[in-house]
Structure formats: C-alpha cells, structure tokens
Amino acid sequence: MAPKAQKFEIKTPKGTRDWSGEDMVLREKIFKTITDVFKRHGGVTIDTPVFELKGKYGEDSKLIYDLADQGGELCSLRYDLTVPFARYLAMNKDISQIKRYHIAKVYRRDQPAVKKGRMREFYQCDFDIAGVYDPMIPDAEIIRIANEVFDALGFKGKYTIKLNSRKILDGLFQVCGVPDNLIRPISSAVDKLDKMPWEDVRKEMVDEKGLAPEVADRIGQYVVLKGQRDLLEKLKQDPELSANPSMQQGFADLELLFTYLEAFDALHTVSFDLSLARGLDYYTGVIYEVVTEGSAPSVAATKENKEKVAKKKGGKSGDPDEDRSDDPTVGIGSIAAGGRYDNLVGMFSGKTQVPCVGISFGVDRIFSIIKASQTKKSRKNEVDxxxxxxxxxxxxxxxxxxxxxxxxxxxxxxxxxxxxxxxxxxxxxxxxxxxxxxxxxxxxxxxxxxxxxxxxxxxxxxxxxxxxxxxxxxxxxxxxxxxxxxxxxxxxADQLAEQADQLKLVDGVEKDNNEAQASA
Amino acid sequence: MAPKAQKFEIKTPKGTRDWSGEDMVLREKIFKTITDVFKRHGGVTIDTPVFELKGKYGEDSKLIYDLADQGGELCSLRYDLTVPFARYLAMNKDISQIKRYHIAKVYRRDQPAVKKGRMREFYQCDFDIAGVYDPMIPDAEIIRIANEVFDALGFKGKYTIKLNSRKILDGLFQVCGVPDNLIRPISSAVDKLDKMPWEDVRKEMVDEKGLAPEVADRIGQYVVLKGQRDLLEKLKQDPELSANPSMQQGFADLELLFTYLEAFDALHTVSFDLSLARGLDYYTGVIYEVVTEGSAPSVAATKENKEKVAKKKGGKSGDPDEDRSDDPTVGIGSIAAGGRYDNLVGMFSGKTQVPCVGISFGVDRIFSIIKASQTKKSRKNEVDxxxxxxxxxxxxxxxxxxxxxxxxxxxxxxxxxxxxxxxxxxxxxxxxxxxxxxxxxxxxxxxxxxxxxxxxxxxxxxxxxxxxxxxxxxxxxxxxxxxxxxxxxxxxADQLAEQADQLKLVDGVEKDNNEAQASA
Missing domain, CATH: 3.40.50.800 (Anticodon-binding domain)
Incomplete structure (x- = not known):
C-alpha cells in the first residue's frame, strides 16, 4: 500500500502532535518515574483497544470521536481509561480485586490549547484499586501514590491535593435546600470556582439553573472553606450539617482517611476543599484533584474577559478549532484527578458491583510544566x-x-x-x-x-x-x-557528579534562605 | 461523563482484545528485549498520532479504518508506522538522517485470526534508518538487528531471513518477457508462493492477469531458486540476466550486502530467495521477510482446500467477520518484514527525497509463538x-x-x-x-x-x-x-539458578543431539 495522490497536506490532525527528540526522551522519563511508583505499590498493567463499542460514554457525546460506519460494529475512540477499565472488570467476572495501572492515549474532540498541553489526543496514566476492602484504606493509598509520583517528578512542596467527598457535597446541598433534581447541575457550577469568581458561579446557579438566590448564598458560605482536620471538626460542630445522613457518612470517611494518610506520611499535601466538585457523574465517595502553579487561569474566566481575549485575537469567542494556548482565561488545569466510583462496573455488568477508587495523571500537562523548567539538555540516543x-x-x-x-x-x-x-x-x-x-x-x-x-x-x-x-x-x-x-x-563518575550538583543546589537554596532570613 | 443506557454489549470490538495478567507481562518483556536491541544500535524513538489526515494510504482502502465525519478534518487510523514516519520526515526537513524506532498500535479492517495473532488492532515494532549513506551499509545493519532481536527472543537457529531485491525481481520479469504494465500484478502473484503451490500461482498469472503461458513458465524456473552467494554467482553466469541493467544493479547491491553481513556475522541466517516479492508498492531495493516454523500455512491454500475448510465449518468461504484461527490454509505469516523504500518521503514532501530502509517486527505473532512454547508461569506483579x-x-x-x-x-x-x-x-x-x-x-x-x-x-x-x-x-x-x-x-540467587537451568537445558539438547547422531 502506498500513497497515490501527489498533493498531500503535510501536518498532523488538529490537536495532535508528533513526539520526538528531547521531548520524547523527557516524556519516556516521566512514564518511567510514574510506572516505578505504580509497581512499588503492586500495580499490574493492562492494555485495552483504542476504540470501544459505541455508547459506552453517555453525555458530552460531542467530545467523542466516532469511527465511520464501514459495515459491522459501530465504535468510538476511548475518551478516558476509566470506562474501558470498568468494561474490562465487567467482562472478567473472576477478577474481584485488582490494582491496575494503564498508560495510554485517550481522545477528546475538545478545543485544543497545545502550548498548555491541552490536546485532542493525549496520554493518561491511571492507577485504580478495584475490589471490596475495609473502608478508606485503598483511598488513602491512592493519595499516597500521588504524593510519591509528584515528589519523584520534582514537584515536592509545589503541589496541593484538593480533596472533598461526594457524600459531603450532597449533604451540603441538601442542607442548603437545593432541590434533588438540581444537585448535579449545581455541583457542576461549583466545580467552576477554580476558574471563575463566585459572583459568576452564583449567577449561573440562579439565572441559568433557576436556584433560589438565598439557597445560592448559603452554598456560597460553605464553598469558600478550606482546611484539613480543623475544617472537618468545624463542620461537625454545625448541628444542621451533622444531622444529615449523607454528611455523617462523609464525615466518617474523611475521619478515617485523615488517620490513614497520617500513617502514610501523606497528610501534609492535602487540602480539604469544599469548592471541589469534579464534573463526572460516576463518583460516589472521596474526590480529589492535584493542582500546582499554573493550574488555574491567570485571568478569571468572566464573560468580559473572554470577550476581551476573543476581540484581541480578532476571532469569534468559542471558535471550536481555534487554539487557546495564549488565552489567559485558560489554565493548565489539574495535573491529576480522581476519586471513588463504586457503581460504574455495575452499570456495565448489570449485576456484579466492583467498587473502585483511582487517579489519573495528566502527563501531557505535567510534561509541559517540567519542560518549561528544564535547563539541562538531554541526549537523544544512548550510544556509548x-x-x-x-x-x-x-x-x-x-x-x-x-x-x-x-x-x-x-x-x-x-x-x-x-x-x-x-x-x-x-x-x-x-x-x-x-x-x-x-x-x-x-x-x-x-x-x-x-x-x-x-x-x-x-x-x-x-x-x-x-x-x-x-x-x-x-x-x-x-x-x-x-x-x-x-x-x-x-x-x-557521572552519577556522583550529579549528586554533588544536587547537594550544591540544596546548599545554595538553604544559603539563600538563611541570608534572606538574616536580612529580614 | 458516564454511561447512560442500561444494556451494554460487554465485549471488545471484533479483532481486538484486552491484554492483562501474564500475557501482558510477557508482551512487555518482548518489547523490552526489542527496545534494548534498538537502543544498542543508536535508535531514537518517536510517537505519532494514532490517526492521520485521510488519504495517506492509497490502495486497499477497504482495510483502512476511517473516523466519522463530525465536522472539520477527515482522518483515518494508521495502517502501519511507515507512512507516518515518511510524513514525519517530510514535515521535519531539518532531519536528514535518523535511526528511529516506533512501537505502537496499527489498524487493519482485515479478517481476524485471533489465535494466530492476526488482529485488527495490533502492535508493530519498527526500526528504520533514513538518510543518504554509502550503499548497503544501513541495509546490512537492519538485518543484523533482526538477528539480534530474534536471538534475544529465543529464536536462535529457528528463523530464516528470506531476502530478495526489487531490482533483481524487476530485471527478472523484464528478461522473462513480462510486459511493463503487468510487472506489479505478476509480482503480487509471485508473493503468494509461500502459501499456494506454483500451479495455482501460474494459473492466476495466466488466467487472471493474462500473462502468456511461456512467460509464466520461464518465471517458474527462477522463482524456485534459493541460496546465498552461490545463487548470486549462478545468476551472474546467465548472460541474458547479467545483460539487464536493473539486474546488474541488484547484483552489485547483493554483492556488497553479503560482504557487509559477513563482517557483521549475520550472513548465516539469510536465504536469498527469488520467490520473495513483498506486496507493498513502495519498496525500491532489498526486501526481506523473517519466517519461522508456523509462518507458512499447514495446508496449501488451493481453491479446493479453502472450500473444504469452509464446508467443514458450515460457513461461506470468505465471510469477512469470521475468525480464521482454525483454518489450516492460514499460517502465522512472517514474523518481521521490511526493505528499502527510497521514494516514499518524496511522495509526501514533493521535493526532498530521504532514502530509507527498515524493518517491522510483528510482535503479536511473535507473542503467540513464544506463549505457546512457554512452560514456566510468570508473576503478574513485582512486589518484593x-x-x-x-x-x-x-x-x-x-x-x-x-x-x-x-x-x-x-x-x-x-x-x-x-x-x-x-x-x-x-x-x-x-x-x-x-x-x-x-x-x-x-x-x-x-x-x-x-x-x-x-x-x-x-x-x-x-x-x-x-x-x-x-x-x-x-x-x-x-x-x-x-x-x-x-x-x-x-x-x-534466582539469576544464578536460572543460568544453571539454561546450562542444563543446553546440555540436555546437546546430549540428545549426540545420541541421535550416534544412533543414526
């Protein structure tokens, strides 16, 4: 088989790219670092087809790439690695417990922002623990894994794991008086607080979703709260909250989680954050998102700001094929995210439920950040x-x-x-x-x-x-x-020299800090 | 995003499969072995999108998976890794020389034979050397690489690298009197000699392609010939052949190639085989195919045999969705193949030619063979x-x-x-x-x-x-x-024990051989 026509457009499809040279070396190094952590925790890897039978992903189908109907089965490219994993567990009923990792490409017909690592074809690195266990132990291990991954990638001290629970959110919305049918839409609105100011989120709740203004204001009091055990204690003091059954379950979960995280020496990176909601429907328990500098947009995504950006670029706001790399209302986003999803496998299998908890690392975004901070060039091949x-x-x-x-x-x-x-x-x-x-x-x-x-x-x-x-x-x-x-x-000799360099670097930083303190 | 409907078909699409457990461990081991060899030869890796803009693959488009037209660019899943590599070189004009490897999935809407490792989604492992160099040195290194890969995978002494040259084939067809417009179709017919008897191939040439019977018979005298330097010498003795310019070039190429292969200690695995033609249009020089036991079908694919198989299975011959795993007229096929393609990059770039030579390892087929011969179970995780x-x-x-x-x-x-x-x-x-x-x-x-x-x-x-x-x-x-x-x-200790086991194994085999010889 060979190309016939003489005139080709020589480019990769929109929102996709080739990887080669030093970029490829760096990305392979990131994969290796993450895989090492996964294996350290007993992870085993699986590989699933890049396309699944159509219909596995419900909403947002405009983001799904379909294969053409060429006769036979209808298929779509996978949107994530979670649904294929759930489908895999539903198919393999003999597997009741597994720690699996999966590093592979996923596909979203989204508006790309190439320079910020937001692509239509991108890699995800997922680690999930499936099975029935005593509560919150695997959940804590997933967060410990996130710690090890980001420490090993050089983000030590530079990332925060935002943490919340669906049970707490649901309880909170019930106590504030959100009608049952609005809980999901209101939850999605809250989830935008990392890129929009509260006023805009409130407006969306009241004007677009039809929430009563006083209910929105009650929510507003809570979703600004952040902390750790202190916040948990504070919420427990609130008699109305602690009377709510969903809230009580959430409290008990986080209580246990914090205890286990402490034993894992992984509590210090966590921020219990009531504004974290996560868009996906399938979460049932704890949810988390790892953020770092640059995750949030540099400019809040108000309507005015969006129009300003569009005007400056001479384009229409919302042109789906336009690259948004230079749009300050678009941040890198979270660099990892996940949570507990106890019902997804059952949706596929019909009967058997396999509760799961997991995390997905956004390696392309992680790559963009590490690349921007790299000073030393790396070799392309390994010839001696x-x-x-x-x-x-x-x-x-x-x-x-x-x-x-x-x-x-x-x-x-x-x-x-x-x-x-x-x-x-x-x-x-x-x-x-x-x-x-x-x-x-x-x-x-x-x-x-x-x-x-x-x-x-x-x-x-x-x-x-x-x-x-x-x-x-x-x-x-x-x-x-x-x-x-x-x-x-x-x-x-090279290894020793590198170690010496790192010591000098630490030394330098400490000296700088000491000098800064002395002069303060 | 979550699944909506309640009823799902819980399977992977036809011709695709999940990989997990020991299969995954074995496949990762195969990848690692091959990658180690590629790196030993200075290879660097690239990664390209899983889909390309539509139209890069000319013929055989019924085997190409297209993406649905959802607005915007039209794309197809890649059929191989060679065309994306040529497209990559055409895009990156600053790269005039590269040794690249690429291990990734490719897609063919072909009739699957799952048990024999013939899938619609499967991995290819490609190593290609691009650039202008002194003749035949990179060609020889590619064959040396094939040697190292199969030796490292445990196929030592069990594989043959069938070798031919497009220049020799073209010259041969000219000398035999094949009209120019029939050279490609006749070449494809010759290529079927590994699964069909000569009579059937001859019939196809004469009855279907309209070749004169006496021309077919002349071809038949040559395409049965196999050898090494001896065959090259024999052909050179033939005054008619050695008067043909294309033939002369082919002779000079193989002369050099054999010299270099000898220096690389890689000549002993090669069989110069005039029946090897390779289906792809883009080859311009040496071509090769690595075969092992099971590559050829166990029963020749005559029309009668095909009908017999179809009848036995109660199906129609040629049902495209039917799995052909149990069909004895289908072999595993070659376990690696490739050749020189000097014009493909130019087809994309329009001007710049970057001559290339490469090989593609059929890892899924290799996997099937190794798995069938494995006796020891491997661990699924690596926990200590x-x-x-x-x-x-x-x-x-x-x-x-x-x-x-x-x-x-x-x-x-x-x-x-x-x-x-x-x-x-x-x-x-x-x-x-x-x-x-x-x-x-x-x-x-x-x-x-x-x-x-x-x-x-x-x-x-x-x-x-x-x-x-x-x-x-x-x-x-x-x-x-x-x-x-x-x-x-x-x-x-485990390593030493394994080495001891291998020594015992070799000892055992040698002993068996000696006994067999002694008794013969």
Whole structure:
C-alpha cells in the first residue's frame, strides 16, 4: 500500500502532535518515574483497544470521536481509561480485586490549547484499586501514590491535593435546600470556582439553573472553606450539617482517611476543599484533584474577559478549532484527578458491583510544566561507543570491515555502539557525529595499531592537559572487558557528579534562605 | 461523563482484545528485549498520532479504518508506522538522517485470526534508518538487528531471513518477457508462493492477469531458486540476466550486502530467495521477510482446500467477520518484514527525497509463538515484600497503623511493598495473598516484637528444615537496609539458578543431539 495522490497536506490532525527528540526522551522519563511508583505499590498493567463499542460514554457525546460506519460494529475512540477499565472488570467476572495501572492515549474532540498541553489526543496514566476492602484504606493509598509520583517528578512542596467527598457535597446541598433534581447541575457550577469568581458561579446557579438566590448564598458560605482536620471538626460542630445522613457518612470517611494518610506520611499535601466538585457523574465517595502553579487561569474566566481575549485575537469567542494556548482565561488545569466510583462496573455488568477508587495523571500537562523548567539538555540516543577509522590519503581503506566486525563484537556483548555509514570516512566527520550524539567514548581503529592487536579508546570531551586526553591503547583480546570497564566507571563518575550538583543546589537554596532570613 | 443506557454489549470490538495478567507481562518483556536491541544500535524513538489526515494510504482502502465525519478534518487510523514516519520526515526537513524506532498500535479492517495473532488492532515494532549513506551499509545493519532481536527472543537457529531485491525481481520479469504494465500484478502473484503451490500461482498469472503461458513458465524456473552467494554467482553466469541493467544493479547491491553481513556475522541466517516479492508498492531495493516454523500455512491454500475448510465449518468461504484461527490454509505469516523504500518521503514532501530502509517486527505473532512454547508461569506483579500483622483473639488490633507506617518507610526507600486492606486481617489470609502474588518476602509485625523494636522477615516458599524457614528477627532501626540486603541476595540467587537451568537445558539438547547422531 502506498500513497497515490501527489498533493498531500503535510501536518498532523488538529490537536495532535508528533513526539520526538528531547521531548520524547523527557516524556519516556516521566512514564518511567510514574510506572516505578505504580509497581512499588503492586500495580499490574493492562492494555485495552483504542476504540470501544459505541455508547459506552453517555453525555458530552460531542467530545467523542466516532469511527465511520464501514459495515459491522459501530465504535468510538476511548475518551478516558476509566470506562474501558470498568468494561474490562465487567467482562472478567473472576477478577474481584485488582490494582491496575494503564498508560495510554485517550481522545477528546475538545478545543485544543497545545502550548498548555491541552490536546485532542493525549496520554493518561491511571492507577485504580478495584475490589471490596475495609473502608478508606485503598483511598488513602491512592493519595499516597500521588504524593510519591509528584515528589519523584520534582514537584515536592509545589503541589496541593484538593480533596472533598461526594457524600459531603450532597449533604451540603441538601442542607442548603437545593432541590434533588438540581444537585448535579449545581455541583457542576461549583466545580467552576477554580476558574471563575463566585459572583459568576452564583449567577449561573440562579439565572441559568433557576436556584433560589438565598439557597445560592448559603452554598456560597460553605464553598469558600478550606482546611484539613480543623475544617472537618468545624463542620461537625454545625448541628444542621451533622444531622444529615449523607454528611455523617462523609464525615466518617474523611475521619478515617485523615488517620490513614497520617500513617502514610501523606497528610501534609492535602487540602480539604469544599469548592471541589469534579464534573463526572460516576463518583460516589472521596474526590480529589492535584493542582500546582499554573493550574488555574491567570485571568478569571468572566464573560468580559473572554470577550476581551476573543476581540484581541480578532476571532469569534468559542471558535471550536481555534487554539487557546495564549488565552489567559485558560489554565493548565489539574495535573491529576480522581476519586471513588463504586457503581460504574455495575452499570456495565448489570449485576456484579466492583467498587473502585483511582487517579489519573495528566502527563501531557505535567510534561509541559517540567519542560518549561528544564535547563539541562538531554541526549537523544544512548550510544556509548562510536567506532572510528583513523587514516587518510590515497592508501586509506576506511577499515569498514574492521569497524563492522568490532561493532558486531560490542553488540554481541550488549554494548551500545555506532559507526559512520561511509566506506572512507574523514576522522573529523566521525568525531563530529560522536559529539552531535553526545557519545561518551570513541574507539579509534588504525592500520598500525590493528597490526599489533590493539585499538585506541578515547573519552570524549576531556579538558586539555587531562592525562587521558590522547586516549589509551587497549588490547583487542580484551576489547569487551576494557570497554565495559570504562563505560561503568564513567557512569559512576557521572552519577556522583550529579549528586554533588544536587547537594550544591540544596546548599545554595538553604544559603539563600538563611541570608534572606538574616536580612529580614 | 458516564454511561447512560442500561444494556451494554460487554465485549471488545471484533479483532481486538484486552491484554492483562501474564500475557501482558510477557508482551512487555518482548518489547523490552526489542527496545534494548534498538537502543544498542543508536535508535531514537518517536510517537505519532494514532490517526492521520485521510488519504495517506492509497490502495486497499477497504482495510483502512476511517473516523466519522463530525465536522472539520477527515482522518483515518494508521495502517502501519511507515507512512507516518515518511510524513514525519517530510514535515521535519531539518532531519536528514535518523535511526528511529516506533512501537505502537496499527489498524487493519482485515479478517481476524485471533489465535494466530492476526488482529485488527495490533502492535508493530519498527526500526528504520533514513538518510543518504554509502550503499548497503544501513541495509546490512537492519538485518543484523533482526538477528539480534530474534536471538534475544529465543529464536536462535529457528528463523530464516528470506531476502530478495526489487531490482533483481524487476530485471527478472523484464528478461522473462513480462510486459511493463503487468510487472506489479505478476509480482503480487509471485508473493503468494509461500502459501499456494506454483500451479495455482501460474494459473492466476495466466488466467487472471493474462500473462502468456511461456512467460509464466520461464518465471517458474527462477522463482524456485534459493541460496546465498552461490545463487548470486549462478545468476551472474546467465548472460541474458547479467545483460539487464536493473539486474546488474541488484547484483552489485547483493554483492556488497553479503560482504557487509559477513563482517557483521549475520550472513548465516539469510536465504536469498527469488520467490520473495513483498506486496507493498513502495519498496525500491532489498526486501526481506523473517519466517519461522508456523509462518507458512499447514495446508496449501488451493481453491479446493479453502472450500473444504469452509464446508467443514458450515460457513461461506470468505465471510469477512469470521475468525480464521482454525483454518489450516492460514499460517502465522512472517514474523518481521521490511526493505528499502527510497521514494516514499518524496511522495509526501514533493521535493526532498530521504532514502530509507527498515524493518517491522510483528510482535503479536511473535507473542503467540513464544506463549505457546512457554512452560514456566510468570508473576503478574513485582512486589518484593508483603507486610503482615501477626495476632488474633479479641485484643488483636490488626496493627494497621504500624503496617501502614512500615510500608511508607519501604516505599520511601523505593522498595515494592503491599499489605492487606483490612483492619484486622487473619494471618492465613495475608500469607495466601502473598503466595498468590508470588511475593518473595513476608514482613511480620507482632506487638511483642515491635515493643522490642524488632520485626520478623521470612522468605516465602523455603523448604521444611531450611535454617531460615522460621524467619529472622531484624531491627526496625535498620529496616530498609536489612530488607534490601535480602531482596538483592535473593535476586542474585534466582539469576544464578536460572543460568544453571539454561546450562542444563543446553546440555540436555546437546546430549540428545549426540545420541541421535550416534544412533543414526
């Protein structure tokens, strides 16, 4: 199969992108860091098809990518990894307990904001614990996992896990007097408080959803509250709240959760936040969202601000294909989110309920933040040895056969090695290729040395005057051992240097802090 | 977003499947093995969107999955990873040389044969070398890479790399007298020789494609030929063949290729096979296909055989949704394939040509073969320590806090650990969970031991009478060090045992061979 037409539009579809070079290296590193944490907690991974039979996702179907009807089953690209997981559990009735992680792409026909990592095709990294257990223990472990992930990714001290409970929210709305049929719409309105001022949210509740103004005002008193155990205690003091059965369940849940988080040394990152509602219908218990600097928009998304942005860009407000990267009313959003969903599996299986709690990490957003703060360039490949031929003039054979044979010996020993695909390469061109790739060692073949059963190894980038600057002759008999020895030595030295750098950095920060304190 | 309807069909779409448990562990292991080889050769990885703008794939469009027209751009799921790579190179004109690998899913609306690993959604692992270099050096390295991959996957001595060249095939068809406009159709017919007898292929050429019978018979004399350098020499002796310009180029290519393969110690796996044609239009130079036992169908796909199979199954021959797993006229097919394609990038970019050579590994088929030959069960998770509470009776607290705290210490140190999500778990239930997971160590907490600042560590599965069968008391002060020491020691012991097993296996095979020879 090959392309026929002569004229192609050479781009990726809107809201999608290629990943390569240093971006790819960084993203793989992020995946590895997250996977290591997941495995540390006993996670096992699954993989599901990129499309599911149509109809698994209810609302918001305008965001769903459908496959064309080409005969046979109708399918849609997956919108998240949670519904496929629930479908998987419903299909596999023998699995009653599982800690599963899934790192894969999901698809949303949303308005993209490419620079902020908001794409139509993007990766999610999900960890979920399914099964019946004693209450709140897996919920606490999920939050501990979020801690480990963000600490390992370098966000230590720079993120907050906003936490709430559906049971508390439902109780709160009941106590405030929200009619049953308005609880979900009012909940969605509250969820916008991270990007809109209260006045606008209140307006939406009253004008659009038809809530009584005095009920909205009562809600307004609560949803500004944030804290930890102190807030829980405060709410429990309120006789009206603590008389509500849903609220009582929520209190008991959070009480237990805080106790377990403390044992996990994971309480300090959590903020119990009554404004957190989460849009998704299927949550039944605790909900959480991890935010960091840049998660919220830099400018509140009032109607006026939105119009101002649209005017400035000369576009219509709400053009669905327009990229919103430069729109200050659009933030990066949360960098992870999740909660407990006890009824989703039952919706698919019909009978068997498998309660679940989980979290989804927004790796593309995490990537954008880490990339923006990166100073050091990373290598694109991992080659350790560049095999070169030394020589010139009309008698120079290029030693292609010898370079190939030596590469083959290195490959056989598992050593990462390359050479230039040229019969008679110039030494300079070979050194340039090695430098461009950041390859740490050059193995230089010369006619005379080969005749003596020897070859020269040279560490790249040594400073002038270094005793090994000119390289060392090693015996071909011990080629593999000699090369491995030097690679290992260099890796160890690099690691130590990196550790030293980090210590200096910490030192510097502490010194700065001390100086700042002294001068304050 | 949540599902609305109450009745769902709980299955994956046709020709797709979930991956989990031991299958997933094995597949990840295969990916890791292949990736290690790719990196050893300086490969860098890229990731492209799962769908491309429509029209990138010309022929065979009935096999292409299209996305529904929901407004905006029209897109299709990618059919392979080669066209996206060519599109990527056409878009990134600054990249003139790259060794890239790409491991990702591709989509074909083909008739599935699930048990033989022929799926509609399946993984490909591609390695391609793009750029202008001295001839045949990268081509040889690709074949060397195929060698390393299959050796590392345990196929040593069990695979053949069938090799041919488009230039030689074109020359051959010209010399035999195939009209220019029939060269591609005749080439596709030749390509079926691995599953159909020559008589049927000849019939297709003459009856369906309208080739003169005497031309077909001349082709028939050549396409049965197989060899290495000997065959190349034989063809060169033929004055008519060696007068053909396309043939001359093909001879020169293979001459060089064989020389380089010899230097790479990779010639012994190659079979120069004039029946290999490869279906894809875009190949311009060497082509290859890796086959193993089971690649070819067990019964030739004659018309009679096909009808027999259809009759036996009570179905119509050619029902597109029917699974063909049990059809003996369908083999596993090739387990890797590729070749040189020098013009594909230019088809997209319009001007810039970037010559490429590459290979694609059919990992799902490779998986099926390895799985069928596996005897040892693999673990599903990687947990090293199961943290348990010892005790019972009405005073038993369950030590949940202590288990949590100790797990947190282990996690902080990067140790993979779990505990039972129960406030007061039975010791038996905890041991069962550890055993089910294949966890090597139990860390057993008891009130008395904790009071003394100690905890018991016990290696699971030790035989009765082993000096450490009852476990050892270790100090909580050195918890992390003590646990790490035992994990490392056990890993080393397991590795040595595995090496010993492999030696025994090789010994056994050699012994069998010697006995067989002696008795022959």
């Amino acid at each position: 040895v560049f095999v070169m031929a030394f020589g010139g003039g009309k008698d120079f054979t290029g030693l292609l056969k010898e370079r190939s044979q030596i590469c083959a010996r290195l490959w056989d020993a598992g050593i990462k090695a390359e050479f230039l695909y040229k019969v008679k390469p110039k030494l300079q061109a070979q050194f340039k290729a090695a430098e461009d790739g950041g390859v740490p060692f050059a193995l230089i073949l010369g006619e005379d040395e080969l005749a003596q059963g020897k070859v020269k190894i040279k560490e790249m980038g040594l400073p002038a005057g270094h005793p090994l600057k000119e390289g060392e002759l090693i015996s071909l008999d011990n080629l593999v051992e000699e090369v491995k020895l030097r690679i290992t030595r260099k890796q160890q | 320590v199961f943290v348990m509470a010892f005790g019972g009776g009405k005073d038993f607290t369950g030590l949940l806090k202590e288990r949590s705290q100790i797990c947190a210490r282990l996690w902080d140190a990067g140790i993979k650990a779990e505990f039972l999500y129960k406030v007061k778990p039975k010791l038996q239930a905890q041991f069962k969970a550890a055993e089910d997971g294949g966890v090597p160590f139990a860390l057993i907490l008891g009130e008395d031991e904790l009071a003394q600042g100690k905890v018991k560590i016990k290696e699971m599965g030790l035989p009765a009478g082993h000096p450490l069968k009852e476990g050892e008391l270790i100090s909580l002060d050195n918890l992390v060090e003590e646990v790490k020491l035992r994990i490392t020691r056990k890993q080393q």
